[in-house]
Amino acid sequence: MSRPTTISEMLKKVRAIEIRTNRLVNEALAGQYHSVFRGSGIDFDEVREYVPGDDVRSIDWKVTARQGRPFIKKYREDRELTILLAIDVSASGNFGSGDDSKRERAAELASVLAFSAIKNRDNVGLLLFSDQVELYIPPNKGRFHVLRVIREILFREPQGRGTNIKLALENIRRTQKRRAVIFLISDFCLNGDFSAELQTLKTTLNSVNRRHDLVAVSVSDPCESKLPAVGRLTLEDAETGELVEIDTTSARVRKNFEEFSTKRAAELRRTFNSNAVDLLELSTDQPYLPVLRQFFYTRERRVRR
DSSP states (O other), rough: OOSSHHHHHHHHHHHHHHOOOOOOIIIITHHHHOOOOOOEEEEEEEEEETTTTOGGBBBBBHHHHTTTEEEEEEEEEEEOOEHHHHHHHHSSOOOOSSSOOOOHHHHHHHHHHHHHHHHHTTTTEEEEEESEEEEEEEOOHHHHHHHHHHHHHOOOOOOOOOOOOHHHHHHHHHHHOOOOEEEEOOOOOOOHHHHHHHHHHHHHHHHHHHSSEEEEEEEEEEGGGOOOOSSSSEETTTTOOOOEETTTTTHHHHHHHHHHHHHHHHHHHHHHHTTTTTEEEEEEEOHHHHHHHHHHHHHHHHOOO
């Protein structure tokens, strides 16, 4: 990802994302966000006099006794939500073989979600993590708050290089007291043994998803699943610095690489599915809007059941 060198360039990039994502929210996703996510319950609104047809279970007996005629309690749905964007800013997110890096794609998706939230008068918070918690911005409302969130996603320089998703989720479990919709956005390039790392995540995923509404978003690049035949390459793991030399002219090497990537993706799906966590899969070379709209559509059907 090319880094802007001046504050003016940073603001220009943030503004460009705001314009693009606001248009999507207003034109393509209008109404879908509102119908998908529910608030945390109902709040007491007022007491009014009973009229025939009201539910007798709503009668406020104390007020009724004082007034000498029946009154009922009236409630309103509490639709105010907290949206928490938990975003992986480890070094591997800076990779991109096309116009956008994985981190830029994550920032744009997060912007759509954030602007959808404030349009619905919901709170938006941000947690940036690598192999440590890099930044936490408490949930709040308003355009300027969201612009700060976008700026931090794009330009915050992380202290860590690796990825520790369990640490991020444990932090959320400890600090997020109110029920929230949590979007966990990462490329899931986990340190060490991939299968073993996923196993250690299961208990934490289940625990967080019981208290909150956890949605995972996997952001990948096409070159991470298919190698082009361009000769000998020296690849560096962005998070560990490990160097590996491979011959991409070998059909066997390309086939093994593709099979390895396919297996990892399938393991990731199984892990989230077994813990009842929705998974959105995005690629830097494909538009994210159809994936997001399908997610909203699927969730909306589930809510209506």
